Amino acid sequence: MAPTLLSPDCSTSATTARHLIPLTRKLLCPTTRLVSFERSLSSPWTPSLCLSPSVSKYRTAVSAADSSSMTTTATTANIIDGKLISKQIKDEVSAEVVRLKEATGVVPGLAVILVGSRKDSQTYVRNKKKACEAVGIKSYEANLPEDCTEAEVLRHIEEFNKDPEVHGILVQLPLPRHMNEERILTGVSIQKDVDGFHPLNIGRLAMQGRDPLFVPCTPKGCIELLHRYNIDIKEKRAVVIGRSNIVGMPAALLLQKANATVSMVHSYTKFPEEITRQADIVISAAGVANLVRGDWLKPGAVVIDVGINPVDDADNPRGYRLVGDVNFEEASKVASYITPVPGGVGPMTIAMLLSNTLLSAQRIHNFK
Amino acid sequence: MAPTLLSPDCSTSATTARHLIPLTRKLLCPTTRLVSFERSLSSPWTPSLCLSPSVSKYRTAVSAADSSSMTTTATTANIIDGKLISKQIKDEVSAEVVRLKEATGVVPGLAVILVGSRKDSQTYVRNKKKACEAVGIKSYEANLPEDCTEAEVLRHIEEFNKDPEVHGILVQLPLPRHMNEERILTGVSIQKDVDGFHPLNIGRLAMQGRDPLFVPCTPKGCIELLHRYNIDIKEKRAVVIGRSNIVGMPAALLLQKANATVSMVHSYTKFPEEITRQADIVISAAGVANLVRGDWLKPGAVVIDVGINPVDDADNPRGYRLVGDVNFEEASKVASYITPVPGGVGPMTIAMLLSNTLLSAQRIHNFK
Known part of the structure; x- marks a missing residue:
C-alpha cells in the first residue's frame, strides 16, 4: 500500500509542496563532514584541564581551524518541517471537504469519546475539535464520567457506529483502568476506525496484497x-x-x-x-x-x-x-x-486523523 | 505469546523430548572451528593444478593436518530433527484427543475444502486426512469442481462454520484464479481458522498484549x-x-x-x-x-x-x-x-495443524 494522503484530485497541491521544499535544501556531502567544534573541544583524549601551555596553544589553533572549516563545509541536516507539511495537508483536506459537500451534500463527521477527566486527554480532544472545525469536518463528542461502565462506553460507540453523519470514531486513550481497552477498541466499526487500531486493520497492514481501511x-x-x-x-x-x-x-x-x-x-x-x-x-x-x-x-x-x-x-x-x-x-x-x-x-498526527476522516466519508459515499 | 504447543497436561512428554535431544548434541566451540578439508583444497589462492611438486607436498601435509584436526575439532551443525519432533507432537496430540473424548465425549474435527483437481493439492489433502486419522481427529471434506462459484465455496464454509462437530476449517490453497482468496479465507469463522490466515489473527499476532486464536x-x-x-x-x-x-x-x-x-x-x-x-x-x-x-x-x-x-x-x-x-x-x-x-x-506443518485443531476443540468446549 502506498501510504499517500492525497486523492488523485489533490495531486496539484502535492506537486507544489514537493516543488517548494528542495529550494530550502543544502547539499549533503557526508564524506567531507568534519567533527564539530564542540565535539573536538570535549574529545576525551585531549582533556583541557591537563594540557601544558604549549599543547593548549596548539589545541586552540586546531580548534579554530576546525571551527572555521565547519562554518563553510560541515553539514547540517535539512529540517523536515512537520508544521509546514501538516498545514499543507489540512489545506488539502479542507478543499476536499468543500468538493465533497458541493457534490453530495455530505459533511465528514468525527466522533470522539472521552472517558474521565484527565487534563492531557481533555486538551487533546479540544485540539482535535478545533482542527476539525478549521477544515470543515463536523465533530461529535461523548464525555463520560471516570466511573462509567464498559457497557456504557460500548453503547455510545454503537450509536456512533450506526449514525450516518459520523464517518470516524475515536476513543481517547488511555481509558480508566477498570476497562478492557481491547474490547472497547474492537467495538468501533472497522468502517469508521480512523485511528486504525482495530486488529483487522493491523492484520491487513501486515499482509502482502491486502490494504487496511485506515492506517x-x-x-x-x-x-x-x-x-x-x-x-x-x-x-x-x-x-x-x-x-x-x-x-x-x-x-x-x-x-x-x-x-x-x-x-x-x-x-x-x-x-x-x-x-x-x-x-x-x-x-x-x-x-x-x-x-x-x-x-x-x-x-x-x-x-x-x-x-x-x-x-x-x-x-x-x-x-x-x-x-x-x-x-x-x-x-x-x-x-x-x-x-x-x-x-x-x-502536528502530523492530527493532520492524518483529519485525512482519515475525509477518506472514510469519501469511501462510505463512494465519492472519488 | 509463547508459541508453545503443549497444554500443561502434556508437560511430561515435553520434558522427555527435551531430555532426549541433548544426548545427541555435539559441543560447539565456534572460536576453534577450522576450515574444512574440502574448502582448503579448493581454496582459490592455492589452485592444485599449478603447484610445484615441493609446494604440492607441503600442501598435502597441511591438508592432512587440517583433515585430521577436522575430524576431532571441526564442528558440524546439530541436525534439528523435524521428523522426530513432529512424531512427538502427534503422540502428544493423540493422548490429548483421548483425554478430551473421555472427559467430554467430544472428538475434534477438521474440515478441508478442496476446489479443483490439482494433483499436489489432492496429495496434501490426503496426507492431512491420514494424519488426522492417526491421532484420532475426525476429518471432513468438501471436494468442489474447478469451475464452481465463489458463492458455492462460501456456502460450504458457512456450513462448516455452523457445524458443532467441526472445530477447524482449512481451505486448500491455491484456489482457482477466478476466486478471490481474501474473501474466501475471511469467510472462515475466526474461531475455526486453524490455518491462522484470517487478518484478525495476523493483526493480533502483530500487536503487543494481544494473542491470536491460532498461529x-x-x-x-x-x-x-x-x-x-x-x-x-x-x-x-x-x-x-x-x-x-x-x-x-x-x-x-x-x-x-x-x-x-x-x-x-x-x-x-x-x-x-x-x-x-x-x-x-x-x-x-x-x-x-x-x-x-x-x-x-x-x-x-x-x-x-x-x-x-x-x-x-x-x-x-x-x-x-x-x-x-x-x-x-x-x-x-x-x-x-x-x-x-x-x-x-x-513434517512440522501438519503436526501444528493437528495441534491447532485440538486447541480449537478444547477452547470451544472450554476444556483445559
Missing part, C-alpha cells in the same frame, strides 16, 4: 513526511526503535510495505546503536529522551523522531520542556534530514 | 523446533528471509513476540548476505534453492530452512529432488543447528 495516524504521518520530502523508502535499510501498537509496530509494517528492509529495535535489543547505525531511515518511537545519539547514526541517515518527552528545564516557565528521543544537536550534524521536536511528527 | 502452522512449527531444542530466542538477532503471508511475515512476528530483534530480508533487500550474517537465528522461506550459502551465516547461527525447492537430479527416479533455500553442505559447517530438507520444517 494509524502517527506512523502514517511519519511516512507522509518522507513522501513529501521525496525521500525514497524502497530498497533502503530502515530501523524502527520502539514497537508500540500505535507507532513503532505499524511504522515498521508501513516501511516494509514500501519495500524497505526493516529491523525493529526494542528494549530487549542488545547493542541497538550498532543496528541503528546501519539504517538509511530511522524512526524512533521509544519515548526515551536523548536515546539516539549522533554516533548511533550513519552519515546521511534520515531521522524521524516521534518521541515527545518532558525533561526538567528551570529556564522554562513550566519547569520542563519537551524533547524527542533523538539528541537533536548531535544528530543534526550526522543526518541528512531530521524532524525537530516540537514541530516535526507532532 | 499459522508452518511458522509455528519453526518456533516450536527452536523451543524443543532449547534454543533461546529472547534478545537474539533474527533474520527472516522472505515475507510471505503464510510463512515469512508471521514467522517474523512470532520471533518479535518472543523478544528477538528481527530484520526481514526480501527481494528488494540490497546485500542480504550482510544482514543475514548478523543473525543468531535465520529462518529462510524465500523459495529459492541454494540462496543461503555458508558465508551468509555467522558461525554458530541456528538455521531453519523452510524452502522446498525442486532441482533437476538425473540420479533420482523422478528426475528431480527437493532441496531447501540453504546450501546444506556449506551451512552445516558454519551453523550450530540446522534443519535438513526434507525432514526439517516440512
Whole structure:
C-alpha cells in the first residue's frame, strides 16, 4: 500500500509542496563532514584541564581551524518541517471537504469519546475539535464520567457506529483502568476506525496484497513526511526503535510495505546503536529522551523522531520542556534530514486523523 | 505469546523430548572451528593444478593436518530433527484427543475444502486426512469442481462454520484464479481458522498484549523446533528471509513476540548476505534453492530452512529432488543447528495443524 494522503484530485497541491521544499535544501556531502567544534573541544583524549601551555596553544589553533572549516563545509541536516507539511495537508483536506459537500451534500463527521477527566486527554480532544472545525469536518463528542461502565462506553460507540453523519470514531486513550481497552477498541466499526487500531486493520497492514481501511495516524504521518520530502523508502535499510501498537509496530509494517528492509529495535535489543547505525531511515518511537545519539547514526541517515518527552528545564516557565528521543544537536550534524521536536511528527498526527476522516466519508459515499 | 504447543497436561512428554535431544548434541566451540578439508583444497589462492611438486607436498601435509584436526575439532551443525519432533507432537496430540473424548465425549474435527483437481493439492489433502486419522481427529471434506462459484465455496464454509462437530476449517490453497482468496479465507469463522490466515489473527499476532486464536502452522512449527531444542530466542538477532503471508511475515512476528530483534530480508533487500550474517537465528522461506550459502551465516547461527525447492537430479527416479533455500553442505559447517530438507520444517506443518485443531476443540468446549 502506498501510504499517500492525497486523492488523485489533490495531486496539484502535492506537486507544489514537493516543488517548494528542495529550494530550502543544502547539499549533503557526508564524506567531507568534519567533527564539530564542540565535539573536538570535549574529545576525551585531549582533556583541557591537563594540557601544558604549549599543547593548549596548539589545541586552540586546531580548534579554530576546525571551527572555521565547519562554518563553510560541515553539514547540517535539512529540517523536515512537520508544521509546514501538516498545514499543507489540512489545506488539502479542507478543499476536499468543500468538493465533497458541493457534490453530495455530505459533511465528514468525527466522533470522539472521552472517558474521565484527565487534563492531557481533555486538551487533546479540544485540539482535535478545533482542527476539525478549521477544515470543515463536523465533530461529535461523548464525555463520560471516570466511573462509567464498559457497557456504557460500548453503547455510545454503537450509536456512533450506526449514525450516518459520523464517518470516524475515536476513543481517547488511555481509558480508566477498570476497562478492557481491547474490547472497547474492537467495538468501533472497522468502517469508521480512523485511528486504525482495530486488529483487522493491523492484520491487513501486515499482509502482502491486502490494504487496511485506515492506517494509524502517527506512523502514517511519519511516512507522509518522507513522501513529501521525496525521500525514497524502497530498497533502503530502515530501523524502527520502539514497537508500540500505535507507532513503532505499524511504522515498521508501513516501511516494509514500501519495500524497505526493516529491523525493529526494542528494549530487549542488545547493542541497538550498532543496528541503528546501519539504517538509511530511522524512526524512533521509544519515548526515551536523548536515546539516539549522533554516533548511533550513519552519515546521511534520515531521522524521524516521534518521541515527545518532558525533561526538567528551570529556564522554562513550566519547569520542563519537551524533547524527542533523538539528541537533536548531535544528530543534526550526522543526518541528512531530521524532524525537530516540537514541530516535526507532532502536528502530523492530527493532520492524518483529519485525512482519515475525509477518506472514510469519501469511501462510505463512494465519492472519488 | 509463547508459541508453545503443549497444554500443561502434556508437560511430561515435553520434558522427555527435551531430555532426549541433548544426548545427541555435539559441543560447539565456534572460536576453534577450522576450515574444512574440502574448502582448503579448493581454496582459490592455492589452485592444485599449478603447484610445484615441493609446494604440492607441503600442501598435502597441511591438508592432512587440517583433515585430521577436522575430524576431532571441526564442528558440524546439530541436525534439528523435524521428523522426530513432529512424531512427538502427534503422540502428544493423540493422548490429548483421548483425554478430551473421555472427559467430554467430544472428538475434534477438521474440515478441508478442496476446489479443483490439482494433483499436489489432492496429495496434501490426503496426507492431512491420514494424519488426522492417526491421532484420532475426525476429518471432513468438501471436494468442489474447478469451475464452481465463489458463492458455492462460501456456502460450504458457512456450513462448516455452523457445524458443532467441526472445530477447524482449512481451505486448500491455491484456489482457482477466478476466486478471490481474501474473501474466501475471511469467510472462515475466526474461531475455526486453524490455518491462522484470517487478518484478525495476523493483526493480533502483530500487536503487543494481544494473542491470536491460532498461529499459522508452518511458522509455528519453526518456533516450536527452536523451543524443543532449547534454543533461546529472547534478545537474539533474527533474520527472516522472505515475507510471505503464510510463512515469512508471521514467522517474523512470532520471533518479535518472543523478544528477538528481527530484520526481514526480501527481494528488494540490497546485500542480504550482510544482514543475514548478523543473525543468531535465520529462518529462510524465500523459495529459492541454494540462496543461503555458508558465508551468509555467522558461525554458530541456528538455521531453519523452510524452502522446498525442486532441482533437476538425473540420479533420482523422478528426475528431480527437493532441496531447501540453504546450501546444506556449506551451512552445516558454519551453523550450530540446522534443519535438513526434507525432514526439517516440512513434517512440522501438519503436526501444528493437528495441534491447532485440538486447541480449537478444547477452547470451544472450554476444556483445559
